[in-house]
Amino acid sequence: MVKVAKFGGSSVASAEQFKKVKNIVGLDDARRFVVVSAVGKANKEDNKVTDLLYLCYAHTKYNINFDNIFKIIEDKFIGIKEELGLNFDIEGELAKLKSEIGKGIDEEYLVSRGEYLTGLLMAEYLDYHFVDAKDLIFYNYQGEIDFPKTQEAFDKIVREYDRVLIPGFYGSLPNGEVKIMTRGGGDVSGAIIANIANAKVYENWTDVSGILMADPRIISNPHEIKVISYSELRELSYMGASVLHEEAIFPVRDKDIPIQIKNTNAPHVEGTIISDNKEIGDKQIVTGIAGKKDFSIITIKKHHMANEVGLIARTLKIFEDFNVSIEHIPSGIDSFSVVVETSNIRPFIYELVAKIKSVIKPDEINVTHDISLIATVGENMKNSKGLSGRLFKALGEAGVNIALISQTNDEINIIVGVHNSDYEKTINTIYQEFK
Numbered sequence: 001m002v003k004v005a006k007f008g009g010s011s012v013a014s015a016e017q018f019k020k021v022k023n024i025v026g027l028d029d030a031r032r033f034v035v036v037s038a039v040g041k042a043n044k045e046d047n048k049v050t051d052l053l054y055l056c057y058a059h060t061k062y063n064i065n066f067d068n069i070f071k072i073i074e075d076k077f078i079g080i081k082e083e084l085g086l087n088f089d090i091e092g093e094l095a096k097l098k099s100e101i102g103k104g105i106d107e108e109y110l111v112s113r114g115e116y117l118t119g120l121l122m123a124e125y126l127d128y129h130f131v132d133a134k135d136l137i138f139y140n141y142q143g144e145i146d147f148p149k150t151q152e153a154f155d156k157i158v159r160e161y162d163r164v165l166i167p168g169f170y171g172s173l174p175n176g177e178v179k180i181m182t183r184g185g186g187d188v189s190g191a192i193i194a195n196i197a198n199a200k201v202y203e204n205w206t207d208v209s210g211i212l213m214a215d216p217r218i219i220s221n222p223h224e225i226k227v228i229s230y231s232e233l234r235e236l237s238y239m240g241a242s243v244l245h246e247e248a249i250f251p252v253r254d255k256d257i258p259i260q261i262k263n264t265n266a267p268h269v270e271g272t273i274i275s276d277n278k279e280i281g282d283k284q285i286v287t288g289i290a291g292k293k294d295f296s297i298i299t300i301k302k303h304h305m306a307n308e309v310g311l312i313a314r315t316l317k318i319f320e321d322f323n324v325s326i327e328h329i330p331s332g333i334d335s336f337s338v339v340v341e342t343s344n345i346r347p348f349i350y351e352l353v354a355k356i357k358s359v360i361k362p363d364e365i366n367v368t369h370d371i372s373l374i375a376t377v378g379e380n381m382k383n384s385k386g387l388s389g390r391l392f393k394a395l396g397e398a399g400v401n402i403a404l405i406s407q408t409n410d411e412i413n414i415i416v417g418v419h420n421s422d423y424e425k426t427i428n429t430i431y432q433e434f435k
């Protein structure tokens with residue numbers, strides 16, 4: 001049995017964290033493939049090496065001395081090396097990097113050095129074979145992962161080595177240049193490796209004991225979700241719950257590999273399992289609640305609209321021409337609304353409304369700002385009658401006015417739109433009802 005264990009930045013932020021990683025990896029022989037992020041924040045005030053590397057690059061671009069920032073990076077790596085008594089010549093690597101920066105360096109290559117150097121230190125510490133991600137994770141020129149090529153490289157490596165450490169967050173293009181992923185991409189690297197290793201489970205080690213049912217800034221001590229499906233997680237992430245990089249789902253979903261979110265600082269806590277396998281555990285009716293503030297609703301009223309073919313399509317075309325992405329389109333007989341993020345229309349709201357007036361000739365057009373959307377997500381909602389009744393009754397009793405309701409046909413998600421000032425109250429009311 002093979003497990004891929006990915007450790008995020010806070011799990012490798014200090015020598016003390018390195019020790020925890022070693023302990024975790026040593027507890028289970030199946031953890032043969034380890035992926036690491038770059039040294040992250042050791043505490044709230046601290047900085048991530050990745051951010052510092054971006055900062056170095058920005059300094060060189062404007063010809064500003066970056067010595068002080070680079071020194072912070074050096075201190076972090078050298079501190080870890082010394083405290084753990086490692087041999088790797090990190091000082092030499094850092095000196096080389098610094099001179100390369102001075103001569104003008106590719107930004108992606110520079111930023112990838114965070115995981116590269118963290119990986120080299122961790123590989124020595126765990127006694128795992130280090131594989132540079134540029135020799136394992138291959139992209140094509142369209143920016144997609146070249147799975148056959150990546151698989152071939154992986155198969156060759158495992159014929160020779162039993163335990164391998166791979167830095168996350170980057171790979172290489174066909175011409176050999178380093179390509180980095182979007183921020184938090186170490187999660188994606190781990191998922192790709194879980195896919196090509198046919199792992200039994202993809203463990204994602206972080207600093208929280210799983211995914212919470214609601215935002216802890218709003219609900220104190222919310223329950224941890226034990227099991228969540230890939231689709232539920234996507235719905236919650238889209239609505240602002242952030243635990244895992246969005247793209248990390250696809251490589252493992254393809255092969256039905258569960259993702260287990262685990263806490264490096266509390267390794268015995270079960271954590272959250274992300275899987276579509278219904279046998280893995282019992283799920284609640286409502287899996288999670290998430291929301292976002294600051295949407296606008298543009299409501300268009302036109303008598304006998306139902307008889308006018310193509311009216312909604314023509315309206316949406318106007319939004320497309322303004323390059324605005326649409327969240328929801330609730331509709332009635334003589335009116336319909338378009339819900340968008342306010343920030344996406346703010347610069348040209350008057351032009352947009354004027355255009356709708358001239359093309360659609362509505363009887364009335366209203367724009368309401370300061371709307372929050374709150375999603376109540378759960379696949380089991382499908383089979384439970386009266387659930388939306390409970391939800392709306394609870395909100396009614398709490399005195400929340402609902403401006404909009406949207407539910408998709410698969411019934412995995414009920415979205416309510418409320419005034420921004422009711423955002424916290426709405427989440428709290430739904431949580432108390434379904435926790």
Ligand code: ASP
Binds near residue numbers: 037051169184
């Ligand atoms: N180090 C990168 C970042 O901070 C990638 C990662 O941590 O997964 O975004």
